[in-house]
Amino acid sequence: MKIAMLGSGFIGRFYADSLQGYRSKDKIVTIYSRREESAKKFAQDYDVPFSTTVMEEAINRPEVEVVCISLPNNLHEEAVLLCCKHKKAVITTKPLGRNAEEAKRMLQAVEKAGIFNGYLEDLVYTPKFIKAHESVKNGALGRILWAKSRETHPGPHSDWFWDIEQAGGGCILDLGCHCVEITRSYIGKDIKPVEVMCWADTQVKPIDAEDHAIGLVKYENGAIAQFEVSWTFRGGLDLRDEVMGTEGTIWVNSFLRTGFEMFTTGKAANYVAEKAESDKGWLFPVGDELNELGYNHMFMDMFNSMEKGTQPKETFYDGYVVNAVLDAAYKSAKTKQWEPVKLDIWRGKVGVSKDGHLVEYDANHYLVKEEVTHYGAKKVILKNKKNGKITEQVLS
């Protein structure tokens, strides 16, 4: 469709974003799948001209400009190396590797080959995240002290996830990768994650990997991140983030409670949302999962960056840092100690000291707290700079 847009202001720009985002010029030209019938079905459903069960054949076609890796975790490296061999731009799903060693090899290979690389961490592209992150970057929350991200659901949908060899881990790797990148983005991607403390257990499922975990990640500037992940949560897909700073707080609920609530007895049951466990009773459908999960904004960033010759927001380097944090989490779950994050490659700030916590009130005092009470008094609580004594003053 060739459109004449009359007007380039507020609504013209909204319309342009929508038209060009949804009426995509991007097209899948080859599909690789392990089984022929799956490859053929995908080709039929998405009108893809070439399908194959040989990975290299799908990559090494002249018309292919970018390869999108959506394979089980143990196959990411093989696919990335083939992209390097054929000098094809590559974008790969999360987690980048099964561990930091694998991720590092992939990072080094794409950089050596000089090819575009993008890490498809969709949850830092959700409309809610983008808006919250903008507020954080602009200083609306002040200095960031704590960021928490939770992703829990009743467990993944394919066999290979449950096999520790193919998946590389359990819910820490599968879901923790999202949480680590969300919290790291809020704290600042140039701030080094230094230590991790993690509890993990296999509480419910008959598997070798963990099905439930909670972890803390310390950053060099004193900020703390927290992740909560589970494959044993009942009730759907719970995606929630919190970020707290010296000047404010943001709470984001991305999936289970998005303002769309519905009751049905189950008549004409339908698809509700990813990992929804029921299609009757009170339900929380998600209006536009593609958008709510960040896929539209993510591909827009990837392809715009490719065209402009710039780096996208998320690259293989970010995937590597995430893997390194998660490696430390696995180690800590075993040793029950804080474990250092081993980052052989670090491109952010170095030698950052812990942020100061003293707020100046006047020449002699630091401010501890200011409050207007229910009886109308304005009080300040102060600390004397010289003798450390805490006092309060009623101002009105």
Ligand SMILES: NC(=O)c1ccc[n+]([C@@H]2O[C@H](COP(=O)([O-])OP(=O)(O)OC[C@H]3O[C@@H](n4cnc5c(N)ncnc54)[C@H](O)[C@@H]3O)[C@@H](O)[C@H]2O)c1
């Ligand atoms: N939100 C997200 O970003 C998100 C969500 C789900 C999955 N993922 C990631 O996407 C990747 C694929 O996950 P999925 O959920 O699509 O898995 P899936 O099992 O649904 O699909 C895997 C695909 O890989 C192909 N394949 C090729 N060789 C295979 C092999 N030896 N064993 C199994 N499959 C093989 C299968 O044919 C299939 O097409 C994983 O790395 C996963 O972590 C990301």
